[in-house]
Amino acid sequence: MVTSLFLSLLLLSVGAYYLGRKRAFTVANGHIRNLHSLPSFYGSYTALWCLLPALSIFALWVTFQQGFIIDLVVAGMPPELRNLPPDQLNLVVNDLKNLVSGNFVSSAPDPAMLAAADHYRHLRTLGHTALWVTVLSLGILGVVHAWRAISPNLRARNRVEQVVNVFLIASSTIAIFTTLGIVLSVVFESIIFFQKVPISEFLFGLQWSPQTALRADQTGSSGAFGSVPLFAGTLLISGIAMVIAVPIGLMSALFLSEYATPKFRAVAKPALEVLAGIPTVVYGFFAALTVAPFIREIGTSMGLHVASESALAAGLVMGIMIIPFVSSLSDDVINAVPQSMRDGSYALGATKSETIKRVLLPAALPGIVGSILLAVSRAIGETMIVVMAAGLSANLTANPLEAVTTVTVQIVTLLTGDQEFDSPKTLAAFALGLMLFVVTLILNIIALQVVRKYREQYE
Amino acid sequence: MNKTASSNPLQRDIKTIVNAGLVRRHAAERRFRWYGLIAVTLGLAFVVLMFGNIISKGYPAFWQTYIQVPIQFDPAVIDPEGKRDSQALQSADYAALVRTGMRRMFPAVEGRMELRALYGLVSSAGALDLQKRVLQNPDLIGTEQTIWLLASANVDTLIKGNIDRSLDETLRPIKDDQIGWVDRLQSAGQIEKQFNTILFNSGDSREPEQAGIRGALMGSFYTLLVTFLLSFPIGVATAVYLEEFAPKNRWTDLIEVNINNLAAVPSIVFGLLGLAVFINFFGLPRSAPLVGGLVLSLMTLPVIIIAGRAALTSVPPSIREAALGIGASKLQMVGHHVLPLAMPGMLTGSIIGMARALGESAPLLMIGMVAFIVDVPKGLTDPATVLPVQIYLWSDLPERAFVERTSAAIMVLLAFMIVMNGLAIILRKRFERRW
Numbered sequence: 001m002v003t004s005l006f007l008s009l010l011l012l013s014v015g016a017y018y019l020g021r022k023r024a025f026t027v028a029n030g031h032i033r034n035l036h037s038l039p040s041f042y043g044s045y046t047a048l049w050c051l052l053p054a055l056s057i058f059a060l061w062v063t064f065q066q067g068f069i070i071d072l073v074v075a076g077m078p079p080e081l082r083n084l085p086p087d088q089l090n091l092v093v094n095d096l097k098n099l100v101s102g103n104f105v106s107s108a109p110d111p112a113m114l115a116a117a118d119h120y121r122h123l124r125t126l127g128h129t130a131l132w133v134t135v136l137s138l139g140i141l142g143v144v145h146a147w148r149a150i151s152p153n154l155r156a157r158n159r160v161e162q163v164v165n166v167f168l169i170a171s172s173t174i175a176i177f178t179t180l181g182i183v184l185s186v187v188f189e190s191i192i193f194f195q196k197v198p199i200s201e202f203l204f205g206l207q208w209s210p211q212t213a214l215r216a217d218q219t220g221s222s223g224a225f226g227s228v229p230l231f232a233g234t235l236l237i238s239g240i241a242m243v244i245a246v247p248i249g250l251m252s253a254l255f256l257s258e259y260a261t262p263k264f265r266a267v268a269k270p271a272l273e274v275l276a277g278i279p280t281v282v283y284g285f286f287a288a289l290t291v292a293p294f295i296r297e298i299g300t301s302m303g304l305h306v307a308s309e310s311a312l313a314a315g316l317v318m319g320i321m322i323i324p325f326v327s328s329l330s331d332d333v334i335n336a337v338p339q340s341m342r343d344g345s346y347a348l349g350a351t352k353s354e355t356i357k358r359v360l361l362p363a364a365l366p367g368i369v370g371s372i373l374l375a376v377s378r379a380i381g382e383t384m385i386v387v388m389a390a391g392l393s394a395n396l397t398a399n400p401l402e403a404v405t406t407v408t409v410q411i412v413t414l415l416t417g418d419q420e421f422d423s424p425k426t427l428a429a430f431a432l433g434l435m436l437f438v439v440t441l442i443l444n445i446i447a448l449q450v451v452r453k454y455r456e457q458y459e
Numbered sequence: 460m461n462k463t464a465s466s467n468p469l470q471r472d473i474k475t476i477v478n479a480g481l482v483r484r485h486a487a488e489r490r491f492r493w494y495g496l497i498a499v500t501l502g503l504a505f506v507v508l509m510f511g512n513i514i515s516k517g518y519p520a521f522w523q524t525y526i527q528v529p530i531q532f533d534p535a536v537i538d539p540e541g542k543r544d545s546q547a548l549q550s551a552d553y554a555a556l557v558r559t560g561m562r563r564m565f566p567a568v569e570g571r572m573e574l575r576a577l578y579g580l581v582s583s584a585g586a587l588d589l590q591k592r593v594l595q596n597p598d599l600i601g602t603e604q605t606i607w608l609l610a611s612a613n614v615d616t617l618i619k620g621n622i623d624r625s626l627d628e629t630l631r632p633i634k635d636d637q638i639g640w641v642d643r644l645q646s647a648g649q650i651e652k653q654f655n656t657i658l659f660n661s662g663d664s665r666e667p668e669q670a671g672i673r674g675a676l677m678g679s680f681y682t683l684l685v686t687f688l689l690s691f692p693i694g695v696a697t698a699v700y701l702e703e704f705a706p707k708n709r710w711t712d713l714i715e716v717n718i719n720n721l722a723a724v725p726s727i728v729f730g731l732l733g734l735a736v737f738i739n740f741f742g743l744p745r746s747a748p749l750v751g752g753l754v755l756s757l758m759t760l761p762v763i764i765i766a767g768r769a770a771l772t773s774v775p776p777s778i779r780e781a782a783l784g785i786g787a788s789k790l791q792m793v794g795h796h797v798l799p800l801a802m803p804g805m806l807t808g809s810i811i812g813m814a815r816a817l818g819e820s821a822p823l824l825m826i827g828m829v830a831f832i833v834d835v836p837k838g839l840t841d842p843a844t845v846l847p848v849q850i851y852l853w854s855d856l857p858e859r860a861f862v863e864r865t866s867a868a869i870m871v872l873l874a875f876m877i878v879m880n881g882l883a884i885i886l887r888k889r890f891e892r893r894w
Binding site: 015061131157161164165167168169171174175176179181183185186188189191242247248249250252255257258260274275277278279280281282283284285286288289290296322324327347351352353354357369373374377378380381382383384387388408412413414416417419429430433436438440441444445448 | 467484485487488491492494495496497499500505506509512513517569662693694696697699700701704705710713714717718719720721723724725726727728729730731732734735736737757760761764788790814817818819820821827829847848849850854859861862865867869872873876880
């Protein structure tokens with residue numbers, strides 16, 4: 001319905017383009033040199049006049065139509081329905097929508113509801129017809145206007161370029177709006193959360209059990225929102241991941257850039273980078289179904305108690321995921337060290353490994369630290385692996401064989417499933433999201449700054 | 460004389476020291492080299508291990524066990540009134556036909572419990588299959604046919620050798636009686652493995668043997684469609700503006716800083732944004748590919764912009780100057796010359812961005828694309844799920860048959876990723892221009 005109208009409008013604008021072009025030829029008496037702009041610009045000018053006004057009305061209409069129709073329908077309902085309190089009225093409206101779309105209805109429809117549904121359907125058809133008529137006539141009006149405006153002196157190119165320019169600038173501001181949207185959405189919900197739970201408790205509390213009591217006399221579900229165990233768990237898992245990823249990633253980068261033959265490098269480097277392209281949900285599956293049982297088995301055979309969702313399994317697999325991240329970033333950094341420094345070291349009689357350890361690594365250290373910081377921020381924000389392989393209960397422990405939970409796991413568990421938006425439980429997820437955003441942002445800014453400073457040093 | 464005598468031992472000293480050290484140093488050199496080689500080998504081993512693990516788990520899921528059952532299309536059951544009324548044909552008790560067929564194969568089985576175990580060998584989808592056949596061809600009524608019916612997931616797992624027969628009966632999902640029947644069917648050639656079309660043709664299901672990835676694939680398709688339609692034009696426009704038009708001032712600096720930071724924001728935070736802004740504020744429907752696409756396009760934008768800017772900077776300035784020199788406007792210069800030359804690089808970046816969006820699941824969990832949805836979505840606002848989220852959902856289920864299907868779904872997902880990345884590499888190799 002909406003799509004077909006959109007397509008017809010597009011078709012109309014294509015027609016408008018050719019119409020405008022032809023018109024330009026006509027007013028120029030067939031000689032293009034009489035025109036200010038190329039004929040295609042007159043065509044685009046006409047097409048834009050056809051599209052832009054019609055599209056803006058179209059968008060507004062689609063946004064507001066449903067609310068408007070519901071208001072009208074509610075106004076037409078019998079008074080005993082109309083005067084219900086707002087939340088009950090919402091239920092009635094929901095029933096109405098279900099009735100109209102032919103889905104299940106919570107109770108047998110009464111005549112008043114059926115009448116309202118008919119009213120709704122009637123208004124909807126009316127609205128759709130009116131939308132078609134308005135949008136298409138606006139499009140045609142635009143074409144007529146442009147048609148009449150076309151003259152050899154019309155600065156069509158400048159007009160069209162202005163519109164394109166506005167589009168370019170608008171596109172480039174989307175990045176800013178996205179950041180703004182992220183900040184505002186998490187900050188607003190967090191503020192509401194901090195009104196219910198003191199910020200000091202959230203930051204320094206050692207207890208995390210977000211189940212709030214349904215009844216006042218319920219035990220063990222008072223709801224505690226201390227985020228320390230979550231951050232401890234996140235750090236534990238990220239720490240394990242870095243212990244795996246940094247040595248392997250760094251050593252492979254060194255080997256591939258300093259020792260490997262070009263042929264070996266050409267095969268091994270992309271093969272390692274395959275690890276970066278695998279979706280994280282696949283790593284999660286691998287961690288939960290292969291690595292975790294394996295670690296548990298080994299631990300049990302050594303007489304250790306290993307939780308089936310141990311931090312070690314999640315951290316190990318996350319480490320594998322981050323290897324290519326560390327290796328390709330440090331590879332860039334190592335390659336940026338000037339060859340003259342290596343040559344100087346060799347000239348003094350140093351072996352390759354001595355050159356690497358005493359010259360290359362100290363010179364590349366800031367860059368490597370930067371890339372490790374980026375990897376840490378990536379590990380902290382990683383979600384699917386920990387959701388699938390780490391635990392749900394918040395334990396404050398440093399033992400990698402026990403189950404811990406992380407910030408991202410809690411965000412996911414708090415926000416999937418049934419939810420209402422005024423309970424501290426769901427709001428807590430946004431507060432955690434805010435913390436996550438702030439921490440990763442700081443890490444990224446420091447890392448990018450360090451890497452940039454370092455690059456400038458050798459450029 | 461004295462001079463040489465005193466210097467010679469010293470020289471010999473240095474030589475021995477250096478020589479002695481040389482052995483140590485060369486050993487250290489070799490060690491270091493080995494460490495590097497071990498690191499690379501470990502990394503590559505992980506790649507092989509993961510692929511091997513998933514493929515070995517997943518490939519059996521592409522075959523599915525069927526049981527040959529003689530079905531008598533009894534008119535008394537299907538169409539007692541004999542009117543061939545499609546309503547009646549649709550609502551007839553086809554499960555009864557399946558049950559009769561099973562009983563005829565094993566007439567010795569008696570007792571309620573035993574019969575139920577017997578009926579449990581075939582999937583409940585068998586009745587639907589019969590219904591479809593009858594609706595397509597009503598002439599079947601009254602005839603007798605031997606039909607390959609879908610076996611239940613437990614039989615399938617048994618046939619594939621994933622149930623330990625030596626285990627105690629109570630610990631097995633399939634009982635001794637059932638194993639006996641399956642063995643008899645197998646030796647009679649009435650059990651066969653066929654290519655698993657259900658996996659690709661149906662939506663999700665609670666029964667492993669009836670579950671497919673069609674719904675998730677279509678959901679992924681719609682989501683990626685929205686993502687591409689939004690992020691590609693906007694990303695290209697942003698890259699063009701920042702690279703070709705933007706004045707160097709604080710505003711453009713701010714935009715650049717924002718883009719670089721957005722590229723490193725955890726994906727789950729984008730999910731929070733989608734939940735708070737698109738669903739709660741704008742009231743868009745939950746679980747819809749439209750919202751998923753919006754969120755993923757915000758995530759993909761930085762990737763496309765950064766790749767697009769790199770592609771634009773690689774176009775030499777002489778092209779721009781030549782175009783301006785013969786009187787093109789700045790926009791004509793970009794539109795006619797710079798953009799077409801930069802397009803392969805931009806497309807490569809976008810394909811890589813789309814491949815990442817295809818594998819992304821965390822933000823989609825936030826906007827409700829984790830629901831159990833049986834129907835295949837038919838539009839942008841239908842409730843849907845995507846392939847990675849389907850994998851996540853299935854990986855939680857305990858049945859062995861679902862583990863197999865999860866791995867198979869992962870193989871399909873990885874195949875798509877490989878195709879997309881391969882396309883990007885070909886595009887780059889084919890159209891990359893050195894100036």
